[in-house]
Amino acid sequence: METTPARERAAEREHDRERDADRAALAERAARLDASDPLAPVRDLFTLPGGDGGDSGGPGGGIDAVYLDGNSLGALPTHLPERLRDVVTRQWGSLGIRSWGESGWWTAPERVGDRIAPLVGAGPGTVVVSDSTSVNVFKALVAGTRLVAQDRDEIVVDATTFPTDGYIAESAARLTGKRLVPVDPADVPRAVGPRTAVALVNHVDFRTGRLHDLPGITAAVHEAGAIAAWDLCHSAGALPVGLAEHGVDLAFGCTYKFLNGGPGAPAFIYVAERHQGRFDSPLPGWNSHADPFAMSSAYAAGEGAVRGRVGTPDILSLLAVDAALDVWDHEAVTVAAVRDKSLALTDFFLDCVAAYAPPGRVASLTPAAHAERGSQVALRCAEAPDVMEALIARGVVGDLRRPDILRFGFTPLYVGFAHAERAARVLAGVLAEVGA
Amino acid sequence: METTPARERAAEREHDRERDADRAALAERAARLDASDPLAPVRDLFTLPGGDGGDSGGPGGGIDAVYLDGNSLGALPTHLPERLRDVVTRQWGSLGIRSWGESGWWTAPERVGDRIAPLVGAGPGTVVVSDSTSVNVFKALVAGTRLVAQDRDEIVVDATTFPTDGYIAESAARLTGKRLVPVDPADVPRAVGPRTAVALVNHVDFRTGRLHDLPGITAAVHEAGAIAAWDLCHSAGALPVGLAEHGVDLAFGCTYKFLNGGPGAPAFIYVAERHQGRFDSPLPGWNSHADPFAMSSAYAAGEGAVRGRVGTPDILSLLAVDAALDVWDHEAVTVAAVRDKSLALTDFFLDCVAAYAPPGRVASLTPAAHAERGSQVALRCAEAPDVMEALIARGVVGDLRRPDILRFGFTPLYVGFAHAERAARVLAGVLAEVGA
Numbered sequence: 025m026e027t028t029p030a031r032e033r034a035a036e037r038e039h040d041r042e043r044d045a046d047r048a049a050l051a052e053r054a055a056r057l058d059a060s061d062p063l064a065p066v067r068d069l070f071t072l073p074g075g076d077g078g079d080s081g082g083p084g085g086g087i088d089a090v091y092l093d094g095n096s097l098g099a100l101p102t103h104l105p106e107r108l109r110d111v112v113t114r115q116w117g118s119l120g121i122r123s124w125g126e127s128g129w130w131t132a133p134e135r136v137g138d139r140i141a142p143l144v145g146a147g148p149g150t151v152v153v154s155d156s157t158s159v160n161v162f163k164a165l166v167a168g169t170r171l172v173a174q175d176r177d178e179i180v181v182d183a184t185t186f187p188t189d190g191y192i193a194e195s196a197a198r199l200t201g202k203r204l205v206p207v208d209p210a211d212v213p214r215a216v217g218p219r220t221a222v223a224l225v226n227h228v229d230f231r232t233g234r235l236h237d238l239p240g241i242t243a244a245v246h247e248a249g250a251i252a253a254w255d256l257c258h259s260a261g262a263l264p265v266g267l268a269e270h271g272v273d274l275a276f277g278c279t280y281k282f283l284n285g286g287p288g289a290p291a292f293i294y295v296a297e298r299h300q301g302r303f304d305s306p307l308p309g310w311n312s313h314a315d316p317f318a319m320s321s322a323y324a325a326g327e328g329a330v331r332g333r334v335g336t337p338d339i340l341s342l343l344a345v346d347a348a349l350d351v352w353d354h355e356a357v358t359v360a361a362v363r364d365k366s367l368a369l370t371d372f373f374l375d376c377v378a379a380y381a382p383p384g385r386v387a388s389l390t391p392a393a394h395a396e397r398g399s400q401v402a403l404r405c406a407e408a409p410d411v412m413e414a415l416i417a418r419g420v421v422g423d424l425r426r427p428d429i430l431r432f433g434f435t436p437l438y439v440g441f442a443h444a445e446r447a448a449r450v451l452a453g454v455l456a457e458v459g460a
Numbered sequence: 461m462e463t464t465p466a467r468e469r470a471a472e473r474e475h476d477r478e479r480d481a482d483r484a485a486l487a488e489r490a491a492r493l494d495a496s497d498p499l500a501p502v503r504d505l506f507t508l509p510g511g512d513g514g515d516s517g518g519p520g521g522g523i524d525a526v527y528l529d530g531n532s533l534g535a536l537p538t539h540l541p542e543r544l545r546d547v548v549t550r551q552w553g554s555l556g557i558r559s560w561g562e563s564g565w566w567t568a569p570e571r572v573g574d575r576i577a578p579l580v581g582a583g584p585g586t587v588v589v590s591d592s593t594s595v596n597v598f599k600a601l602v603a604g605t606r607l608v609a610q611d612r613d614e615i616v617v618d619a620t621t622f623p624t625d626g627y628i629a630e631s632a633a634r635l636t637g638k639r640l641v642p643v644d645p646a647d648v649p650r651a652v653g654p655r656t657a658v659a660l661v662n663h664v665d666f667r668t669g670r671l672h673d674l675p676g677i678t679a680a681v682h683e684a685g686a687i688a689a690w691d692l693c694h695s696a697g698a699l700p701v702g703l704a705e706h707g708v709d710l711a712f713g714c715t716y717k718f719l720n721g722g723p724g725a726p727a728f729i730y731v732a733e734r735h736q737g738r739f740d741s742p743l744p745g746w747n748s749h750a751d752p753f754a755m756s757s758a759y760a761a762g763e764g765a766v767r768g769r770v771g772t773p774d775i776l777s778l779l780a781v782d783a784a785l786d787v788w789d790h791e792a793v794t795v796a797a798v799r800d801k802s803l804a805l806t807d808f809f810l811d812c813v814a815a816y817a818p819p820g821r822v823a824s825l826t827p828a829a830h831a832e833r834g835s836q837v838a839l840r841c842a843e844a845p846d847v848m849e850a851l852i853a854r855g856v857v858g859d860l861r862r863p864d865i866l867r868f869g870f871t872p873l874y875v876g877f878a879h880a881e882r883a884a885r886v887l888a889g890v891l892a893e894v895g896a
C-alpha cells in the first residue's frame with residue numbers, strides 16, 4: 025500500500041502529464057487556427073507595442089509581446105507615420121492654408137466619416153468625425169431631446185455605461201430640464217415610455233465585454249416613441265453594428281480602439297438621415313454653418329452630417345485616423361471576417377484559461393453566448409492589480425479595471441491564436457505566483 | 461510754352477522718380493530694421509509655406525514667399541515633424557498604453573497649458589489645453605453663468621466677434637435660459653449691469669485687427685458684478701494679455717495661429733484661480749473627474765485646471781502644440797519682443813502701402829493707434845477677391861474676408877521687414893492690374 029506522500033507525488037505527476045497534454049493540444053489548435061486565419065497576413069500592417077519597455081517596437085517587435093489592449097488603444101498601422109509626416113511637412117509646412125482646399129482638410133471630417141460609415145452599417149453622409157466621444161454624447165443627447173415632443177421629460181441612460189456617458193447625460197438633463205433615469209441596459213425596454221425623450225445605451229459593456237441587444241432595445245425605444253442613442257466605442261471596428269438596418273437614431277464612438285486611429289483621436293457621430301434636417305446641435309460652431317466663410321453673425325445650420333461638426337477640425341489627428349482606416353481596404357478585412365475571428369479568439373482564450381488557470385482564481389464576466397459577447401474577455405480576479413502588473417512585465421499587455429477586473433481585448437487584425445494561448449499560459453504562471 | 465502732352469510726360473517722369481526714391485528709401489529702411497531685429501534669427505526655426513505651390517517648402521523655401529497668414533495658420537516649427545514622429549512611432553507604436561503614464565500623455569493637457577499660461581499672463585495651474593475654441597466658448601459661458609446669482613439673466617456678447625463665439629453664445633443662452641445681448645465691444649461698459657451674468661469679448665477683431673481694451677472692459681464688467689470672458693485667438697502669442705494682472709475671470713483661445721500648433725490644434729481654456737473651485741462645467745467628461753480611473757458612476761469634479769478637460773486628450777495634436785511651444789524657449793523670444801516687432805512691422809507695412817498703392821484703392825481698417833492694434837493689417841479693397849488671388853499667385857500669402865477685406869497677419873517670429881516691403885510692393889503691382 026502506498027504511503028500518502030507517494031500517492032500525492034503520483035497525483036502530481038498525473039496532473040503534470042495532463043497539463044502538458046493540454047498545452048500540446050492547445051498549442052496545436054492555435055497553430056491550426058492561425059494557419060487557416062484569413063486575417064493572419066493583416067498583422068504585418070501593424071507595429072505592435074512591446075511588453076518589455078518598448079525597445080522591441082518596429083515591425084518585428086511584437087513577436088515576443090502579446091498586445092491585448094487594442095480595446096483601450098489600438099496598435100499603430102505601420103504606414104501611418106509616413107502619411108502623417110507628409111501631412112505635417114508638405115501639407116502644413118509647404119502648402120500651409122492652401123491645404124484647407126488643396127489637401128482636402130476642410131471636408132476631411134465628412135470624408136473620414138464616410139470611411140467609418142460602412143463599418144457601422146451607416147450610409148454615406150451620415151457620419152462625421154469631430155471632437156471627443158464625451159462631447160458627442162452631449163450633442164446627441166441634447167439634440168435628441170429636441171427631436172421629440174417637449175413633454176417627454178426623461179433621459180434614460182445605461183447605468184453600466186462608461187462613466188463619461190453618465191456624467192455628460194446628467195449635464196444634458198440638467199441643461200434641458202429633463203430627469204435622468206439610470207437603468208440596467210436589459211431593463212431599458214421596460215423603462216422607456218411616453219415620458220422618455222432619449223435612451224442612451226452602450227453597445228458593449230466596457231467592464232464585462234457584454235454585447236447589448238441593439239436591435240431589440242432600439243425597437244423597444246422606438247415603440248415608446250423615443251430616440252435611441254448608442255455608444256459604439258467598443259463595437260465600431262469590432263463587430264457588425266447595423267445602424268441603418270436597425271433604425272438607430274443617433275450614435276457616436278471613438279476611433280482609437282478597434283479603428284486604431286491613435287491616442288485620443290477624434291470621435292465620430294452618426295445622425296440618421298431622417299433626423300438630419302431637424303438635428304439641432306447644442307454646439308453650433310462655425311464649422312456646422314451652411315456657409316462658414318460668409319462669417320455671418322446669424323447662425324444657419326448646414327445640411328447633412330456637417331451639423332455634427334463644431335470648431336476647426338484637428339487635422340493632424342484626423343488625418344492619422346484617415347490613414348489608419350486604410351487597413352480596412354485590405355481585401356481580407358471585412359467586419360464579418362473580423363467578427364468571426366474575434367469570437368473564435370475569445371472562445372479559444374477562454375478555453376485556454378479554463379485549461380491552464382489554477383481553479384477558482386479567475387472567473388469570466390464575459391458572456392459565453394456569442395450574441396452577448398463583444399471583442400474582449402474580462403476576468404474577475406481578487407489580485408487583479410498585482411496580476412496585471414506581472415502580466416505586463418512578462419509581455420502580456422491587457423489592462424485593469426479597478427478593483428478586480430483583468431481586461432483582455434482581442435483585435436482580430438493583429439492578435440493571433442498563438443497569442444491567446446500564450447497569454448493564458450503566462451496568466452496561469454502569474455496566478456501561481458501572485459497571491460497563491 | 462510746353463504742350464500739354466509734354467507736361468504730362470514730365471509729370472509722369474517726376475512721379476516715377478518719386479516712386480523710385482520711395483522704393484529705395486523703404487527698401488533701405490527695411491534692411492536697417494531687419495539688421496537690428498533681435499527676433500531675426502528665430503525665423504530659421506520655421507519652415508515657411510511657399511507661395512508657388514508649395515514646392516519651395518523647407519528651411520530655405522520661404523525666401524521667395526511672404527507668409528502673412530500666420531493669424532489663420534501659424535507656420536511649421538522645423539523641429540516639430542521629428543518630435544511628432546517620436547510620439548507616433550515610439551510613444552504610441554512601441555510603448556502603447558504605457559505612454560499614458562511613461563510619456564506623460566495623461567497630464568499633457570495641464571503641462572502644455574502651463575507652457576501657454578505665461579504667454580497670456582496667467583499663473584501655473586490655470587490653463588488647460590482641450591477641445592476646440594468653440595467648445596471652450598461653451599464651457600466658459602455656461603460655467604460663467606453659474607458663477608453669479610441666477611437672477612442675472614443676460615449674456616452680453618461682442619457683436620463683432622468671430623461668428624462661432626456668437627453662435628455658441630446663443631446656444632449657451634438658450635440652454636441656460638438667459639437673454640443674449642449682442643453689443644459693440646466699445647459699448648460693453650455701458651451695456652453691462654445688474655442683469656448681466658457674463659460678458660464675452662474678442663480681444664482682437666478678426667476682421668479689422670482692432671485690439672479691444674481688455675483692462676478697461678474687464679473692470680467695467682466687474683463693476684457690474686458680472687463675469688468677464690475673453691477670446692484670445694488673435695492675441696495669444698501676439699501681444700501681452702495680462703489675464704491675472706487685469707483680473708480676467710475666464711478666457712480661451714486657439715493654438716494654431718500665433719502659437720503655431722498646427723491646423724486645428726486643440727484650444728486652451730483659462731479659469732482664474734479664484735473661480736476654479738466653483739467652475740461647474742457643462743461638459744463634465746471623465747477627464748475632469750477627481751479620480752477618473754475609479755470609473756465611478758457618480759461625478760466628482762477634480763481640482764484646478766483639470767475641470768476644463770472633457771474627454772481623452774487628442775495626443776498627436778496636443779504634443780504637436782507642445783513641440784511648437786519650444787520656440788518660446790529661445791532666449792530672444794518674449795511676448796514683449798514679439799509685440800515690439802509686431803507694431804514696428806505693421807507700422808512699416810502701412811507706410812509702404814501708403815507709398816506704393818495707387819491712391820484711393822485700399823483703405824486701412826486697422827487702427828493707427830498702437831494701443832488699438834492687434835498683429836494684423838486689414839485693408840478694405842473693392843476688388844479684394846481678385847486681388848488676394850493674384851497676391852497669392854505672386855507669393856504674397858494673406859487671406860480674404862468676404863466681401864472686401866484683404867487681411868495680412870504679421871507673425872514677428874518669422875516675418876521680417878523686407879517681407880513687409882515686398883508684400884506692399886507686390887500689392888501695388890496687383891492693384892495697378894486688377895480693376896484699374
